Amino acid sequence: EIVLTQSPDFQSVTPKEKVTITCRASQSIGSSLHWYQQKPDQSPKLLIKYASQSISGVPSRFSGSGSGTDFTLTINSLEAEDAAAYYCHQSSSLPDTFGQGTKLEIK
Amino acid sequence: EVQLVESGGGLVQPGGSLRLSCAASGFTFSSYEMNWVRQAPGKGLEWVSYISSSGSTIYYADSVKGRFTISRDNAKNSLYLQMNSLRAEDTAVYYCARAVTWGQGTLVTVSS
Numbered sequence: 001e002i003v004l005t006q007s008p009d010f011q012s013v014t015p016k017e018k019v020t021i022t023c024r025a026s027q028s029i030g031s032s033l034h035w036y037q038q039k040p041d042q043s044p045k046l047l048i049k050y051a052s053q054s055i056s057g058v059p060s061r062f063s064g065s066g067s068g069t070d071f072t073l074t075i076n077s078l079e080a081e082d083a084a085a086y087y088c089h090q091s092s093s094l095p096d097t098f099g100q101g102t103k104l105e106i107k
Numbered sequence: 108e109v110q111l112v113e114s115g116g117g118l119v120q121p122g123g124s125l126r127l128s129c130a131a132s133g134f135t136f137s138s139y140e141m142n143w144v145r146q147a148p149g150k151g152l153e154w155v156s157y158i159s160s161s162g163s164t165i166y167y168a169d170s171v172k173g174r175f176t177i178s179r180d181n182a183k184n185s186l187y188l189q190m191n192s193l194r195a196e197d198t199a200v201y202y203c204a205r206a207v208t209w210g211q212g213t214l215v216t217v218s219s
Contacts, residue, residue, distance in 0.1 A: 034207050043202060043209055043211050043212050044202075046209075049207050087151065089207070094166055095168065096144070096154045096157075098151060098153070099151075101151045101152075
């Protein structure tokens with residue numbers, strides 16, 4: 001099973017700040033890494049698929065990069081509505097696995 | 108538009124059973140492998156089970172192996188999860204997922 005480790009677990013940031021969340025895989029997963037945002041009492045919302053592919057309707061301040069074992073989700077010019085938990089997800093090999101999550105708090 | 112709608116959740120006593128359903132629309136269901144993923148209250152995401160497009164290949168998480176059964180009916184565009192011998196630790200929102208597309212989830216609460 002591929003283990004995904006996100007960092008940080010928690011981050012408190014101010015609006016307009018740039019945020020970087022990383023996800024490291026225990027073995028190479030190519031580009032089969034996806035990012036989700038989850039707000040309380042909502043289902044996960046897809047932000048980025050296959051490491052860097054943008055999703056229709058997702059604000060352009062969200063971007064992804066990386067391949068192999070190291071991946072990054074970047075949020076440029078953070079907005080108050082970005083307060084949420086963020087998860088990475090690998091679909092390279094079964095079973096699918098998820099990072100432990102990063103909780104983003106807006107100061 | 109791809110849509111996945113889960114149903115069948117509810118309150119059940121420990122040791123009881125529930126059957127979850129997932130109605131799929133907006134795509135050729137029979138061509139896609141599907142998964143069940145769950146999220147316990149306040150916790151992260153946990154993969155539960157996988158089924159191939161034909162139903163011939165199935166996998167389970169160790170935590171549910173021997174108690175849960177995944178199945179599908181391609182004629183009805185539906186995915187199922189039969190959950191037996193339920194435990195308190197199975198309490199979670201259960202999502203059906205096609206790759207990176209998820210439903211809204213259905214809550215299963217196991218409590219006496």
